[in-house]
Amino acid sequence: MPRPRVPLLDRPRIRAAALTMIDSAGLPGLSMRALAAELGVRAPSLYSHYQTKDELLGDLAEEIMAGVDVSGFGSGWVDGVRTWARSYRGALAVHPNLVPVFASGPADRPGALERADTVHxxxxxxxxxxxxxxxxxxxxxxLVLGAAMHSFSRGFEDDARVYADRYPHLSQAHRLREHADEIDAESFELALDAFLRGLVALHAGISA
Amino acid sequence: MPRPRVPLLDRPRIRAAALTMIDSAGLPGLSMRALAAELGVRAPSLYSHYQTKDELLGDLAEEIMAGVDVSGFGSGWVDGVRTWARSYRGALAVHPNLVPVFASGPADRPGALERADTVHxxxxxxxxxxxxxxxxxxxxxxLVLGAAMHSFSRGFEDDARVYADRYPHLSQAHRLREHADEIDAESFELALDAFLRGLVALHAGISA
DNA sequence: GGCGTAAACCTAACACTGTTCGGTAAAGGG
DNA sequence: CCCTTTACCGAACAGTGTTAGGTTTACGCC
Known part of the structure; x- marks a missing residue:
C-alpha cells in the first residue's frame, strides 16, 4: 500500500485517535503501533507527521489547554483567578489519563505563555x-495539577474490612471511591476558596 | 558466577542503588539492567528480591514517605496540617524525580493509611x-503534590529574547529557572498560608 | 501530455524495555 | 558427606520508540 489517493493521515486525525485511545485505555495503552492500527496504517507512517511520540503528546496537551479561560479578570483578580483555575482543572478533568503529560512535559508552549502573561x-x-x-x-x-492528579481519593481500596478496625477514623474510606469524582471536585472548590480567601486578606495587607 | 559467599543483593541495598540512580539520572534512567549493573549483578537476579519494578518503586515511595511528620496536631489542627504538609512536601522535594511514582501509583500503603487516619x-x-x-x-x-511536580517554574526556557517583546509581563520569566527552587518553596508557603487562613475563617463559621 | 520530484505509505530492522525459564554452583543443614 | 535450598546466570520473549531504505502514486512544470 503505497501513496493513497487521499491521505489517510494528518495531524488532527492522529491527535483525535490518540486522545480517544488515551481516554479509553490509559496513557500506557497508547503505543505508536496500536495508534497506527487504529488509523489503518503502520507505525512508521506516523513519523512523517509527528517526529516523536512526545511531540504528539505535547501537541495534544496544547490542544486541550487551548480551552482554558483567562478572560475573567475583567471582574477583578479574585474572580479572574477563580475562573482561570476552574476552567484549567475542568480541562484536565475531562482527560484524566493525560494529566501526567502536563505534569512532566515542559509547559512553555506559546498558548501557555500567553495565558501566563495574561494572569501575571x-x-x-x-x-x-x-x-x-x-x-x-x-x-x-x-492546586490545579494536584487536584487533577486525583490520586488521593483513588488511593483507597474497595475492601472496607481492611480498615474497619485498624484505622478507626477511616472507616468510611471505602466509600471514597464511589464518590471519588464528587469529592475531588468539592475538595478542589474548598481549596480554591480557602486559598483565594487567604489571598484577599494578604492583598488587603499590601494595599494598606 | 553462581551463589556467592556473601549475598550481593538484598532489598535495602537494591532500594539505595535505585534511589541514587533515580536522583541522578531521572526516573527513565532507572532500568532493571542498569540497576543490576550498578549492583554488580545481572537484571534477572533482582527478581528474586522484588517481583516487579513497580513493587520496587512502591517500596521506595513508602520508604520516603515514612519520614512525613503528622505529630504536629498537639498544638492545634492548623499547626498540625501545616507541619504535615511541609514535611510531606519536603520529603518529595528531596527526590523530585520520584514524584511521578507518588502521583500515579496507589497510595493505600499501610504507612500512608496510618498518617491519613491521624490527620483525619x-x-x-x-x-x-x-x-x-x-x-x-x-x-x-x-497542594503538596502539585508543588512537588514543580512543572511551573521549570517550564520556561532560558532564552529571554523569546519573551521580551511578545509577552511583556513575563519579561523576567527567564530568571525563574535560576530561582526555581526558591520560587517553588515560597509559592508553596504562600499557598499553604492562604489555604489555612481561609480554612480558619471557614472553621469559625462552622463552630459558631 | 509526459516527466521528474516529492509525498505518503510500506517492510525490515535496531536498540532498548520489563520479565520468565531453566540451568549451575556454592552454602548450609541433617 | 549428601541433599536441598539459595542466589546468582544466560538466553529468550514480547513489547516499546524509532530509523533506513524501498515502492508507488500524486502533483507541478515544460
Whole structure:
C-alpha cells in the first residue's frame, strides 16, 4: 500500500485517535503501533507527521489547554483567578489519563505563555508585586495539577474490612471511591476558596 | 558466577542503588539492567528480591514517605496540617524525580493509611465534620503534590529574547529557572498560608 | 501530455524495555 | 558427606520508540 489517493493521515486525525485511545485505555495503552492500527496504517507512517511520540503528546496537551479561560479578570483578580483555575482543572478533568503529560512535559508552549502573561499582568495591574504575582500563578497551578492528579481519593481500596478496625477514623474510606469524582471536585472548590480567601486578606495587607 | 559467599543483593541495598540512580539520572534512567549493573549483578537476579519494578518503586515511595511528620496536631489542627504538609512536601522535594511514582501509583500503603487516619481523626476532633475533614486532607495533598511536580517554574526556557517583546509581563520569566527552587518553596508557603487562613475563617463559621 | 520530484505509505530492522525459564554452583543443614 | 535450598546466570520473549531504505502514486512544470 503505497501513496493513497487521499491521505489517510494528518495531524488532527492522529491527535483525535490518540486522545480517544488515551481516554479509553490509559496513557500506557497508547503505543505508536496500536495508534497506527487504529488509523489503518503502520507505525512508521506516523513519523512523517509527528517526529516523536512526545511531540504528539505535547501537541495534544496544547490542544486541550487551548480551552482554558483567562478572560475573567475583567471582574477583578479574585474572580479572574477563580475562573482561570476552574476552567484549567475542568480541562484536565475531562482527560484524566493525560494529566501526567502536563505534569512532566515542559509547559512553555506559546498558548501557555500567553495565558501566563495574561494572569501575571492582571495580578500586577491589581496591585500585586511581580514576585507575588508569579507565586500566585504558581500556587494556583499547584492546586490545579494536584487536584487533577486525583490520586488521593483513588488511593483507597474497595475492601472496607481492611480498615474497619485498624484505622478507626477511616472507616468510611471505602466509600471514597464511589464518590471519588464528587469529592475531588468539592475538595478542589474548598481549596480554591480557602486559598483565594487567604489571598484577599494578604492583598488587603499590601494595599494598606 | 553462581551463589556467592556473601549475598550481593538484598532489598535495602537494591532500594539505595535505585534511589541514587533515580536522583541522578531521572526516573527513565532507572532500568532493571542498569540497576543490576550498578549492583554488580545481572537484571534477572533482582527478581528474586522484588517481583516487579513497580513493587520496587512502591517500596521506595513508602520508604520516603515514612519520614512525613503528622505529630504536629498537639498544638492545634492548623499547626498540625501545616507541619504535615511541609514535611510531606519536603520529603518529595528531596527526590523530585520520584514524584511521578507518588502521583500515579496507589497510595493505600499501610504507612500512608496510618498518617491519613491521624490527620483525619485530628481534624474531626477539632470540630470539622468528617466530610470536610476528608476534603481538607485531599486539598492539602493536592497542594503538596502539585508543588512537588514543580512543572511551573521549570517550564520556561532560558532564552529571554523569546519573551521580551511578545509577552511583556513575563519579561523576567527567564530568571525563574535560576530561582526555581526558591520560587517553588515560597509559592508553596504562600499557598499553604492562604489555604489555612481561609480554612480558619471557614472553621469559625462552622463552630459558631 | 509526459516527466521528474516529492509525498505518503510500506517492510525490515535496531536498540532498548520489563520479565520468565531453566540451568549451575556454592552454602548450609541433617 | 549428601541433599536441598539459595542466589546468582544466560538466553529468550514480547513489547516499546524509532530509523533506513524501498515502492508507488500524486502533483507541478515544460
Amino acid at each position: 499582568g492582571a495580578l500586577v495591574a491589581a496591585g500585586w508585586p511581580p514576585r507575588q504575582a508569579t507565586m500566585i500563578g504558581a500556587s494556583a497551578k499547584y | 481523626g485530628a481534624l474531626v476532633a477539632a470540630g470539622w465534620p468528617p466530610r470536610q475533614a476528608t476534603m481538607i486532607g485531599a486539598s492539602a495533598k493536592y
